[in-house]
Amino acid sequence: MTISNDEFIARLAEALNEDPAEVTAETTLADLEGWDSVGQLATIALVDECFQKRLAVDELRAARTVAALIELVRRDAA
């Protein structure tokens, strides 16, 4: 995987229309205004683009934090 976690978090913040300074690995996704159905579509596209991977939607929605999302994305990538 060529993209670092920090880069991914920055891209995620952009996709969710959030201030990059406000989004860290510890951020709870549900606390972000941008984490709505539109934001979830943007996240699916971002993961597809960066990792050529399609997440299971129920797993995506179950991810509590940004770190959990990253773990999900990287889980089968090794």
Next chain:
Amino acid sequence: MARVRIANVRLAGVASAVPESVRTLADDAQVLGETEIARISQNIGVERRHVAPPEVCTSDLCAAAAERLLSELDWPRDSVEALIFVSQTADYFMPATACVLQHKLGLPKSCAAFDVNQGCAGYVYGLWLAGQMIAGGMRRVLLLVGDTIARLVSPQDRTVAALFGDAGTATALERDDNPSPWFFTLGSDGSGGRHLTIPAGAFRHQHTEQTACRSEREGGNARSDEDLFMDGAEVFTFALREVPPLVATTLEADGLTTVDVDAFVFHQANQFMLNYLAKRLKLPADRVVMGLRDYGNTSSASIPLALTTELAPRLRNERLRLLMAGFGAGFSWAAALAHCGPMTMPELVVVPGGGAAAQRFLTRAHRNELNPRL
């Protein structure tokens, strides 16, 4: 995926019709709030949609498109050997709307008429069927495709409220000695059916007071089980999984690559999805047809409607290699690669009011007994 090659078929013309009444973002803002609607609209790329009043059915829109097309083509009615009606919003459970339309359009009794239940992939399924029928010996086939999905969505469901518009279309296909074959690829995955569905009101879960009652669901959206439900994330994931290989497989069948295609006409699902698919497939943006802004997602009608609204001037005069691809409810998907034009492309037909008095009566009965939300 099923792969089919059909020779000796040409598109003679395409016409599209929309209801006169328009719903704008300002209308949606009154229900869902301005900030919310602005964010949704920016994402889906829709600013207004034509929405059919209760007395206008898909068949009325298709009939208006067909009348205009037949008259501009100057096809004698008795030369039409088959009528296919593709829709998820038929007039009745019984009889087939295709038979209603055969009569309404004054087509001969020798005409074969039947309905196909298909949504966003339905136009391409219809082209494939019509093409097969012509390959099997018929000379002229009329393909009527459309939906009034906007009538099936809850205005309080932000995932769909501002997305769908209504339209009906007519496509004329005929036998031709043109040696350039059509290539089709088709597929389906019923495991995804629950992600884009109207759960109740037909026979599996028949109408009851409860199924018609709107209540609050996930994310604060309100809808009933007789309203359309769409899980946008699931549909997008499905499209990302199936559409790129669908396009690649179809092009390969003719030994082509994306640069050989003059225009990509995808089902107009929403702007975000189309932009991402185009990026992912590395398609030049100016060859990807976008017709969402004024019409929204018109389900099965979106591909032919986009031909009318975005490509008519070119298709009247030029021969274009089109790649048309539909994907949606089922899940179903299908793509067609074909040379189209020059052909008859009437101006967009705008249908003013309701149909006959008898039909208004039936609609009212339907509204009261089966569909109290209307």
